Amino acid sequence: MKLEDLKIEYDKLQIKYGDKKLTSIYNGGCINNPDICFVFMNPTGRNIASNPSWKGRRSPWIGTKNIWKLFYKVGLLDKIIYDDIIAKKPQEWDEKFADLVYENVEKHRYFITNLGKCTQVDARVLPNSVYIEYLDLLYKEIKIINPKVILTLGNQVSSIILNQNISVSQFRKQSFSKNIEGKEYKVYPVYYPIGNGMMNIEKAIEDIKFIIDTN
Numbered sequence: 001m002k003l004e005d006l007k008i009e010y011d012k013l014q015i016k017y018g019d020k021k022l023t024s025i026y027n028g029g030c031i032n033n034p035d036i037c038f039v040f041m042n043p044t045g046r047n048i049a050s051n052p053s054w055k056g057r058r059s060p061w062i063g064t065k066n067i068w069k070l071f072y073k074v075g076l077l078d079k080i081i082y083d084d085i086i087a088k089k090p091q092e093w094d095e096k097f098a099d100l101v102y103e104n105v106e107k108h109r110y111f112i113t114n115l116g117k118c119t120q121v122d123a124r125v126l127p128n129s130v131y132i133e134y135l136d137l138l139y140k141e142i143k144i145i146n147p148k149v150i151l152t153l154g155n156q157v158s159s160i161i162l163n164q165n166i167s168v169s170q171f172r173k174q175s176f177s178k179n180i181e182g183k184e185y186k187v188y189p190v191y192y193p194i195g196n197g198m199m200n201i202e203k204a205i206e207d208i209k210f211i212i213d214t215n
Contacts, residue, residue, distance in 0.1 A: 003031060003144055006137055010117040017130050018118035022050040027113035027141065028059030029105040035215070036076075036109075037147035039138070041157055041192070042116035042126060048090055049098065050119040056095025059102055060112045063090035068101075070193050070201060074208045076108045111145050113138070115157050123195050131160050143181035149215050150178070150185050151208065154192030162187060172203070173210050186215070 007026060014024040025043035040060060043050060048063035061067045065085060072082040081104045088097070105112065115131050115138055138161075142150065152158040158166040162176050168189045175186040188211050191200035 001140060001144060003027065003141065006140060009137055013116075013133060014118050016118075017116070017126075017133070019045065019121045021052075022119040022121070023052050023054075023058060024117045025050055025060055025062075025114065025119055026058050026117060027111065028057060028102045029111040030109045031106075031111060031145050034109050034111040034145060034147045035149070036212070037111045037113065037142060037145065037150045038153065039150060039157055039161065040112070040114045040153045040194075042114050042131075043119045044123050045119060045121045046090070047119065048093055054095070056098050057102065059098065060114060062098045062101075063093045066194050066198065066201075070205060070208075071105075071108075073205050074212065076105075076110055076212075078104055078107075111147060113141060115160065128156070128160055131157070135160065139180045142185065143183070146183075147185070149175070149211065150187045151190050151211065152187055153190055153204075155189075157192075158187075158189035162189070168192075173207055 010024040010026060022045055025047055043060060046064055047061060048054060049058045068077060068082060068085045071077040081101055116126060116134050152161050155166055155168055158168060162178060166189050168191050171189050175188050178185050178187045190207050191204040193201040193204040
């Protein structure tokens, strides 16, 4: 199975759980044994690749800024790319620039995905039941790419993936063992650093640097 094979299922769930005027957002980055797999919550319409008229890759965080600040500060994005991102307005991203950004992600050997691929118009909170619908597909993703470690962003995503109640503040810099498709993976819960979680971005940076240095 390849990542491409999962897109049909993601698109079915977009129709069921996402905004009908937007498309699924999939994943992107290093797909061959990345050092880190970042698992976020779900995409929003701020990602300009969710517009049906977009012809390029449908990867997370296209047309946004804040998450790229985090990746830059933890040493996972080159300064020249980061400066270009900061200089651009969302609508100034095009398919070529999105590819350039994700080539840099691949260079730094990490993979970016969301637990839920159902794009919403805004950052509304989704119930656990929606994310659980995506769990098996996420596990297939992880088996295909086979990352060294997995970082789950935020309490909700961490709790669902680890199948226990997780408060990131209580488990900073701690890893859990998770059996996925017959293999044990190290999973680190990390503060969600975007939106309402921006107040925790410095803690997220500190913890991600620690994880990079110790793995």
